[in-house]
Amino acid sequence: MQRERIRNLFEQQAANYDTQWQRLAPLNDALHLLMQSLLAGLPQEANFLCVGAGTGAELRFLARQFPDWRFSVVEPAESMIEICRQHANAEGFASRCEFHQGYVESLPDKERFHGASAFLVSQFIFERTERADFFADIARRLRPAGKLVSTDLCAEEHSTAQAQLLDLWIRVMRGGEASIEDVQRMREVYDRDVAVLTPQVLQAIIQSAGFEPVVPFYQVGMIRGWFSTRTG
Ligand SMILES: C[S@@+](CC[C@H](N)C(=O)[O-])C[C@H]1O[C@@H](n2cnc3c(N)ncnc32)[C@H](O)[C@@H]1O
Incomplete structure (x- = not known):
């Protein structure tokens, strides 16, 4: 099954993941800078959902910028989430996090989050209907007008x-x-x-999952990013 294969892939990549991305930090720096402004309007004590958090790149940035936010951290690969947890402990924000090793659908189906992120995650879902379900599962857990920031490889x-x-x-x-x-x-x-779609198709998938508008805000190399608002 594709899911298991991807999970195993990241179990193996976890130990080197941060080192590999250290060299690519400028790409994330630009993304994070824009994300900070996009999410600055959320409440001071927002509940935030971090999907496919990996070792915690965007989580660590958000925890520093928004010291009163609380986070639900979703990540299927045990070795990735373990490193993420270690970073949260070392940086003193673990008490603001709930860690869920698994997938979004294993979270309670409640509209409790003001915002969510999914960076370089949906690209691992090949079936387009499953990919739309992935975004819909996030939408269902956002409050009305909740915000989603997402990136994926596109071509x-x-x-x-x-x-x-x-x-x-x-x-x-x-x-x-x-x-x-x-x-x-x-x-x-x-x-x-990696299920690399055209940006037009991916934008339509996000929209079909219950987001409007879906605003392209970031492009670097093959990565594209969108800022979306939950409809309703
Ligand atoms: C390329 S990494 C990105 C990690 C982090 N977001 C970042 O930007 O550094 C993708 C992560 O998504 C996780 N993942 C893959 N499929 C997922 C799914 N369906 N739901 C949630 N997480 C998933 C992987 O285990 C991996 O840790």
Whole structure:
């Protein structure tokens, strides 16, 4: 099952995840800077849902910026959430977190969150209906007019420009030049594990799950980000 395969993939990646992303920190810095302004209007004591939190990149940033928020942290891979918990302990905000090793649907189906994030998560769901369900599961747990900030890898339809962008992205991810074999290997990983949609299709999926407007606010390499408001 795809879910189990992805979970195992991140169980294995956990130990090196933070080191790999240290080099890519400028990409997250820009995303976090924009997210901070997008979410600044939430209540001072907001309840926030962090989906696919990984080792806690966006959670740690939000916990620093919004010291009165409380967080529900959802992450299926035990070794990823364990590192996330260690960061929260070391940085003194663990008492503001509830950690849920699992998926969003295992959370109580209550409209209790003022906002949510899902960074580089839905791209691991291949079935489009399941992907819409993923966003709908978040929408159901947001209060009316609750906010969602999400990112995913996206690509335009096959074209020379897209091929060059993929090549650039792979070199950035690998931290330098990539051989033809490296690029080929990475393409195979993407084909197997990452459901890369066009930004137009992904935006329509988020909208169909109960968000309007769905505002594109971020693009770097192959990552696209949206800021969405729960309808109703
Ligand atoms: C690429 S990592 C991103 C982690 C973190 N959001 C960040 O930006 O550093 C994707 C994370 O999503 C988790 N994940 C994958 N599928 C998921 C799903 N259906 N629901 C929740 N989390 C999921 C993975 O276990 C992994 O930790």
